[in-house]
Amino acid sequence: MSDVLSVAYPWIKALHIMSVIAWMAGLFYLPRLFVYHTEQSEPGDSRDSVFQVMEYKLLRYIMQPSMIATWGFGLLLVMTPGIVDWGSVWPYAKLAGVVVMTWFHMWLSARRKEFARGANTRTGRQHRIMNEVPTLAMVVIVLAVVVKF
Numbered sequence: 131m132s133d134v135l136s137v138a139y140p141w142i143k144a145l146h147i148m149s150v151i152a153w154m155a156g157l158f159y160l161p162r163l164f165v166y167h168t169e170q171s172e173p174g175d176s177r178d179s180v181f182q183v184m185e186y187k188l189l190r191y192i193m194q195p196s197m198i199a200t201w202g203f204g205l206l207l208v209m210t211p212g213i214v215d216w217g218s219v220w221p222y223a224k225l226a227g228v229v230v231m232t233w234f235h236m237w238l239s240a241r242r243k244e245f246a247r248g249a250n251t252r253t254g255r256q257h258r259i260m261n262e263v264p265t266l267a268m269v270v271i272v273l274a275v276v277v278k279f
């Protein structure tokens with residue numbers, strides 16, 4: 131198993147990065163959709179239903195599969211011999227970043243369900259502020275895996 135992972139390492143890393151890109155696209159775009167949904171429609175109007183379909187499809191068909199793929203390929207990289215030095219700080223910083231990213235995904239999913247019930251309580255400004263969470267987590271994660279402090 132270890133030999134296979136070592137040989138496949140560059141391929142697994144490439145697949146990991148592709149999955150990350152797809153997941154991040156959704157993590158950045160869904161909160162923007164929530165801003166427009168809040169500011170440009172009322173519950174029950176025609177734009178409300180269009181936003182609901184966009185949000186559902188983005189989460190269900192792009193973000194959920196790419197999050198699972200990111201975790202799957204990421205864990206294979208963790209299991210690859212010689213890749214993670216648990217004596218360094220960077221693996222823990224990366225773990226903290228991905229926990230925040232995963233929590234944010236769940237938070238967005240809960241907000242989508244609120245919009246679907248016509249029960250959003252947050253303002254466009256609050257959704258704009260939350261939009262910064264994935265940016266901050268991304269900075270921590272990329273510095274951790276590239277600089278490896």
Ligand code: HEM
Pocket residue numbers: 143146147150154200201203204205207208213214228231267268271272275276
């Ligand atoms: C979800 C759980 C994740 C796990 C378990 C995980 C784990 C890993 C591991 C072990 C590596 C190999 C590091 C190396 O080759 O030296 C890696 C590479 C990488 N990860 Fe993740 N990762 C996860 C999520 C993410 C996320 C969310 C991002 C971006 C926001 C990300 C960005 C990257 C990048 C850019 C690399 C390549 C670094 C390089 O070799 O230069 N990962 N990941």
